[in-house]
Every structure is written in C-alpha cells, then in structure tokens.
Amino acid sequence: MNSVALDMQKEFKMLQILDTDGNIVKGQKTPKLRDEELKNLYRWMLRLRVYDALAIKLNRQGRLGFYAPLGGQEACQIGAMAALRKTDWLFPSYRDLGAAMYHGWPIADTFKWSRGQIGGMKIPEDVNMFPPQIIIAMQTIHAAGAGWKFRLKGEDHVAITFFGDGATSEGDFHEGLNFAAVNNAQTIFFNQNNGYAISVPLRKQTKSETIAQKALAYGMKGVRIDGNDIFAVYTAVSEAAERARKGEGPTLIEAVTYRLGPHSMSGDDPTRYRPKSEEIEWKEGKDPVKRFRLYLEKKGLWTEEWEKEIEQEMKAEISAAINEVQKAPIGEVEEIMEYVYDEMPAELKRQHAEVLSWKEAK
Amino acid sequence: MAQMTMIQAINDAMRVEMERDENVIVLGEDVGVNGGVFRATDGLQKQFGENRSIDTPLAESGIVGTAVAMAALGMRPIAEIQFGGFIYEAMDAVCTQAARLRFRTGGRFNCPLVIRMPYGGGAKTPEMHSDSFEALFLHTPGLKVVVPSNPYDAKGLLISAIRDNDPVIFYENMPLYRSVKQEVPEGAYTVPIGKANVVKEGNDVTVIAYGNMVRLSQQAIEAVEKERGVSIELIDLRTISPLDMDTIFESVDKTGRVVIVHEAVRTGGVGAEIIARINEERILKLEAPCVRVTAPDTPYPPTLIEDKWLPTKGRIAAGIKKVLDF
Ligand SMILES: Cc1ncc(C[n+]2csc(CCOP(=O)(O)OP(=O)(O)O)c2C)c(N)n1
Numbered sequence: 284m285n286s287v288a289l290d291m292q293k294e295f296k297m298l299q300i301l302d303t304d305g306n307i308v309k310g311q312k313t314p315k316l317r318d319e320e321l322k323n324l325y326r327w328m329l330r331l332r333v334y335d336a337l338a339i340k341l342n343r344q345g346r347l348g349f350y351a352p353l354g355g356q357e358a359c360q361i362g363a364m365a366a367l368r369k370t371d372w373l374f375p376s377y378r379d380l381g382a383a384m385y386h387g388w389p390i391a392d393t394f395k396w397s398r399g400q401i402g403g404m405k406i407p408e409d410v411n412m413f414p415p416q417i418i419i420a421m422q423t424i425h426a427a428g429a430g431w432k433f434r435l436k437g438e439d440h441v442a443i444t445f446f447g448d449g450a451t452s453e454g455d456f457h458e459g460l461n462f463a464a465v466n467n468a469q470t471i472f473f474n475q476n477n478g479y480a481i482s483v484p485l486r487k488q489t490k491s492e493t494i495a496q497k498a499l500a501y502g503m504k505g506v507r508i509d510g511n512d513i514f515a516v517y518t519a520v521s522e523a524a525e526r527a528r529k530g531e532g533p534t535l536i537e538a539v540t541y542r543l544g545p546h547s548m549s550g551d552d553p554t555r556y557r558p559k560s561e562e563i564e565w566k567e568g569k570d571p572v573k574r575f576r577l578y579l580e581k582k583g584l585w586t587e588e589w590e591k592e593i594e595q596e597m598k599a600e601i602s603a604a605i606n607e608v609q610k611a612p613i614g615e616v617e618e619i620m621e622y623v624y625d626e627m628p629a630e631l632k633r634q635h636a637e638v639l640s641w642k643e644a645k
Numbered sequence: 646m647a648q649m650t651m652i653q654a655i656n657d658a659m660r661v662e663m664e665r666d667e668n669v670i671v672l673g674e675d676v677g678v679n680g681g682v683f684r685a686t687d688g689l690q691k692q693f694g695e696n697r698s699i700d701t702p703l704a705e706s707g708i709v710g711t712a713v714a715m716a717a718l719g720m721r722p723i724a725e726i727q728f729g730g731f732i733y734e735a736m737d738a739v740c741t742q743a744a745r746l747r748f749r750t751g752g753r754f755n756c757p758l759v760i761r762m763p764y765g766g767g768a769k770t771p772e773m774h775s776d777s778f779e780a781l782f783l784h785t786p787g788l789k790v791v792v793p794s795n796p797y798d799a800k801g802l803l804i805s806a807i808r809d810n811d812p813v814i815f816y817e818n819m820p821l822y823r824s825v826k827q828e829v830p831e832g833a834y835t836v837p838i839g840k841a842n843v844v845k846e847g848n849d850v851t852v853i854a855y856g857n858m859v860r861l862s863q864q865a866i867e868a869v870e871k872e873r874g875v876s877i878e879l880i881d882l883r884t885i886s887p888l889d890m891d892t893i894f895e896s897v898d899k900t901g902r903v904v905i906v907h908e909a910v911r912t913g914g915v916g917a918e919i920i921a922r923i924n925e926e927r928i929l930k931l932e933a934p935c936v937r938v939t940a941p942d943t944p945y946p947p948t949l950i951e952d953k954w955l956p957t958k959g960r961i962a963a964g965i966k967k968v969l970d971f
Binding site for chain 1: 674675678679680682700702703704705706707730731733734769770771772773774911912941942943944946947948949950951953954959960
C-alpha cells in the first residue's frame with residue numbers, strides 16, 4: 284500500500300456477479316435479461332471463441348494478415364456491446380474485432396482489414412464505428428469527441444471505446460478522459476486490463492493500484508469489474524450508458540481480464556514474459572465462456588447440441604467469408620489514390636496517370 | 646569477423662557501446678525483458694540490468710521526452726520507438742525539444758540522444774507502421790538522420806550516432822533487418838555520419854538511394870547496364886541529414902544525369918531537396934532533368950497493395966532510361 288490515503292482496493296472493489304463456477308455471487312443481482320437474450324449473449328461469446336481459433340489458424344496458413352487474438356476477452360466485448368444500442372458509436376482498437384462484429388461489422392470485412400485488402404477499412408454505412416485504431420489510446424480521444432458532439436447536438440447516443448492497460452500510459456488517454464469529463468461527454472471508456480502490453484506487465488505501466496481510480500483525478504465515475512463475468516460487464520456498461528444519456532457524464536470502466544493467446548500473430552512469444560502457470564490459471568480457472576455456460580446449463584438453457592450448432596454455423600460463416608475475401612480484388616494503387624482528397628489536386632492527378640502508365644509498361 | 650544480419654549488427658553496436666560507457670542506456674516499449682519486438686535489444690537487459698535496458702510505460706512522448714533531459718544531464722540514451730509510424734506521438738519531444746535544446750540554450754545544453762526506429766515498406770505490417778518519414782526530420786534543423794542499408798554500415802553508423810553530441814534519428818529498414826548477412830567486425834568501429842558511400846562507380850548516370858532502395862537500385866542498374874552498355878554510378882546516402890553534397894556534386898559533374906530513389910512519398914521528400922541543391926549549384930552540368938522514382942503521394946497503402954505502391958526494379962530502370970534517353 285502506498286502513501287495515498289484512500290484504500291483503492293476498497294474504493295474500487297471489483298464487481299463480480301457471476302463467479303467462476305457459474306453461480307451468482309451472494310447479494311448480487313443479475314441483469315434483467317430474458318432467456319432468449321441470455322442465449323444470444325452466449326451464442327456471441329462462442330462465436331468469438333470460434334472466430335479467434337480460426338483466425339489464428341488462417342493466419343498461420345498465410346490466408347490472413349495481422350491478427351491480435353481476442354480469446355479470453357469475449358465477456359468484455361460482447362457484454363459491453365450488448366448493453367448498448369445499434370445507434371451508439373464504437374471506437375475499437377485492433378483487438379476489439381469481437382465488439383465490432385457484434386455491432387455489425389461483417390466477418391468478411393474483418394478479414395479484409397486483417398489482410399490489408401482494399402475496402403477493409405471502409406466500414407458499412409449502417410455500422411456506427413471507426414476502423415480499429417492502431418495508434419494506442421488515440422481512440423479514447425475520438426470517443427471523447429463523439430460523446431461531446433452527442434451532448435452538443437442533444438443526441439441520445441453514447442460513444443464507447445475499448446483500449447488496453449498499456450494505453451492508459453499514453454498522454455492521449457489522459458486527454459481523452461479530461462476532455463470527456465470537462466465537456467460532460469456521452470462517452471464510456473472501457474478498459475480491458477489484460478495484464479500486459481505486449482510483454483510489459485501492468486506494474487511497470489502504472490503505480491496506481493487500479494486503473495479505475497484514474498477516473499477520480501478527472502472528476503468522473505470509475506468502476507472496476509471482473510471482465511470475465513459477462514453480467515458484471517453488462518451491468519456496468521448499462522449503468523454507464525444510462526448516466527451518459529441522462530447527461531451525468533462519462534465513465535471509466537476497468538474490466539480485469541486476460542489475453543489467453545499471444546499479443547499478435549507477428550512473432551510474439553508469451554513464454555518470454557509471463558509464466559505458463561498464469562495462463563493455465565486464467566484458461567482453466569477463470570474462463571469467461573465456460574463460466575457463463577455453466578450458469579446457462581444450470582438454468583437449463585444450454586445443451587451440447589446447441590453448442591455444436593453455434594460452432595458449426597460460425598465455422599461455415601467464416602469459411603464462406605474467407606473464401607469470398609480471397610476471391611475479391613486486393614486493390615490497386617490508382618484506386619486508393621481516389622481516397623486521399625475530396626477532389627484530386629492537379630499533382631495527384633498527374634501521378635495517377637503515371638501510376639496507370641506503370642501497368643502499361645509491364 | 647562474424648556474419649551478421651542488420652538486427653544483430655545493431656544489437657552488437659549497442660552492446661559494445663554499453664560496455665564502453667555506462668552512461669549509454671536503452672529505453673522503450675518491450676526493449677527489456679522481451680528484447681524488443683524485433684529483438685534488437687535482445688540480451689541487453691541480462692547483461693546490463695534493468696536500469697540500463699529499460700521497459701518504459703507505453704508512451705512515445707514520455708520515452709523521448711525523458712531521454713532529452715537525461716541526455717542533457719550527461720547520459721547517452723538510445724530511445725527505441727517500436728515502429729517509426731508511431732513517432733508522431735513523440736513529435737514535440739523530437740522536433741521542438743531534442744532538436745532545439747542546443748539552439749535555445751546558446752550551447753549550454755546539448756542532446757546526445759539516439760532515437761532508433763524501424764521503418765520501411767514490404768514487411769507486411771498493419772497500417773501506420775511502415776511509413777517513411779525521413780523528410781520530416783530532414784526538414785527539422787538540429788537533427789541528424791541516418792539510414793543504413795547493410796549490417797556493416799548499421800553497426801558503424803550506430804556507434805557514431807551514440808557518440809555524436811547531437812540528436813540522431815536512426816532509421817532502420819524493416820525488410821533489411823534479416824534479409825542480408827554480412828561480415829561485421831567485432832568490437833567498436835565507426836562509419837562517419839554525413840558521408841555518403843559510392844557503392845559502385847559509373848560515368849553515365851548517377852543513381853542516389855538509401856535504405857532498402859540501395860539493393861533494389863543495384864538490381865535495376867545491372868539490368869540497364871546490360872541492356873544499354875552504359876555505366877551507372879550508385880550512391881548510398883547513408884546519412885539524410887546532413888546530406889553529403891560533395892559526393893553528389895562530384896558524381897553529377899561526371900555523369901550529368903541523376904535519378905533519385907526513395908520509398909517515401911514524392912512531394913517534399915529527400916529527392917526534392919537534393920534536386921533543389923543540384924539546381925542551385927550544378928544546373929549547367931545537367932544533361933537531363935533529374936528524375937525521382939518514389940512512392941506516390943498517398944498515405945501508406947493497405948498491406949496487400951504495398952508491393953505495387955513501392956518503387957520496383959522496373960520503375961527504377963525506367964527512371965534511369967528516362968534520363969539516358971532525354
Ligand atoms: C502509439 C503506439 N505505440 C506503440 C504501438 C505498438 N503496440 C501495439 S500494441 C502495443 C501494446 C498495447 O497494450 P495494451 O494497451 O495493454 O493493449 P493490448 O494489446 O494488451 O490489448 C504496443 C506497444 C502502437 N501500436 N501505437
């Protein structure tokens with residue numbers, strides 16, 4: 284314990300509703316969800332599980348490009364997005380393809396994005412999100428701006444942004460929080476604290492005992508939740524959204540979770556920086572999908588056949604999507620030149636003609 | 646002598662200098678325990694400890710900004726930016742603080758800081774990782790900018806950079822990290838900053854390149870020499886700032902024909918600066934307008950388009966023929 288007078292572990296006690304065995308923690312209330320809604324949450328978590336496994340496989344086969352595994356963080360991404368509306372806006376990072384897919388980003392587009400194929404970052408008109416952000420923490424500022432705009436224009440939307448524990452070190456994160464708080468932005472800052480920023484553990488990232496407590500300094504609400512508990516996530520985001528829509532300001536949510544896979548598929552080797560035992564502990568002891576399955580099973584809402592059905596359906600969707608994407612054109616230089624400005628300046632037009640002549644020369 | 650890749654040569658340069666001078670430290674994201682995402686700092690923490698090979702919080706502005714003050718107070722920090730595309734997050738620290746410290750303080754302070762970063766196309770990274778921003782630093786008085794094209798130069802130039810009394814941007818081409826092996830001497834040696842390398846002499850055309858474009862230009866030159874029976878000179882700049890105009894002028898005086906190759910976008914690039922200086926000093930020596938072979942003026946393209954967007958051997962050859970046929 285450091286010299287700070289507040290006991291942060293107490294002030295920001297981690298909310299858990301569903302324990303690791305799939306039981307409701309004594310004294311906690313489950314969110315008001317109908318059976319069909321509960322099943323939909325599970326269905327989506329499982330879809331992400333299947334997506335993650337297949338994306339890793341496709342990457343190894345050279346059929347995908349950059350991929351940052353999201354396995355282990357399914358409750359965060361699905362619980363949060365399920366608590367919001369289709370009209371709300373999402374500002375994800377590279378690891379949040381699950382949140383994005385739940386919000387409507389087609390699987391095929393996530394593959395185009397991963398491969399670096401034309402159209403991969405052109406989000407469909409009816410999906411309210413920015414493309415996944417690469418520049419760590421920058422999306423928190425965008426979400427602050429969007430949430431601020433909604434308040435200025437009297438719009439009923441909420442902006443949510445996802446970011447990692449490492450992101451909380453960037454100046455941009457602090458600017459995002461401050462702008463949002465000062466302007467009463469309708470923004471939810473959803474931190475997936477998975478313990479590591481590539482190889483760097485949280486204790487080297489911050490001296491704060493929790494990430495949630497950083498909200499205090501900005502004069503905003505901060506909450507800390509078990510990020511592998513879909514009920515805690517759903518509840519925290521529902522409450523944050525309600526506050527935001529009522530004009531009561533932004534919220535910082537710290538969801539404690541774990542990335543089960545490597546940082547990315549580009550050569551990261553977790554054995555260099557974290558003990559295998561820790562991975563196993565999270566994988567076997569705290570898994571978000573398993574925990575929710577146990578809960579549903581006890582309620583008689585889960586069967587093995589249903590599980591298989593969801594898996595088969597997702598596998599089929601993924602295989603159709605990757606085949607479609609591999610057949611689609613990868614894009615040409617002259618095409619991307621169209622998207623630099625509203626109207627191409629004269630010099631770019633000249634270069635455009637030059638680019639076309641490269642082809643003729645071949 | 647050992648055969649080394651460029652990444653090994655860079656690692657070796659840091660090790661040698663850290664052994665020589667305890668004020669040399671490396672700091673950045675994932676550089677310590679993990680040895681860097683490209684393993685440039687592999688083993689340094691083991692050898693020199695946590696206080697000299699340092700995992701910092703994830704903040705580029707913090708990394709370079711703290712290093713500026715440390716440098717001014719007697720340290721020799723080597724700050725690693727994980728990918729050059731993220732340097733904008735530290736741009737104030739680099740361009741207004743590191744670059745101007747000597748100037749603002751009338752020489753009271755200087756900033757012996759090296760900022761290493763990978764850059765360059767062809768490595769199939771996600772967006773915002775691979776851009777070539779060297780012209781931004783060329784445009785910033787107070788900075789030196791070094792771009793090695795091979796393992797031998799990389800080690801010698803990095804040692805020079807660490808010993809330099811001014812801030813040096815050390816730009817490491819990603820595809821070159823592991824693609825070539827070369828004999829690299831053990832221990833310390835330097836390759837001077839500000840001195841270009843005439844890779845190959847020739848009389849009819851001067852091709853100027855740096856980084857990964859040196860290798861590509863070499864291939865294009867071979868093809869055109871064979872096809873046309875001409876002889877072509879190849880200059881590897883090695884340093885972008887300060888530019889070695891003496892070597893360039895000497896070559897222009899001989900050939901009168903110039904092609905500049907860079908993978909950065911065309912407008913406001915290194916090529917533009919070199920051509921301006923040639924025009925100022927040597928315009929009457931020119932037999933043909935200078936030609937730039939570059940990437941077009943767009944942000945760095947999506948991965949699967951990068952090979953079409955970057956200069957190719959064919960486009961460089963076409964550029965050479967253009968000055969020959971003028
Ligand atoms: C500005 C910036 N700096 C560095 C990086 C390289 N980088 C990519 S992911 C990452 C770690 C991010 O960790 P965290 O914020 O905890 O998120 P996680 O990846 O664990 O989800 C780093 C350093 C980057 N993409 N952008």
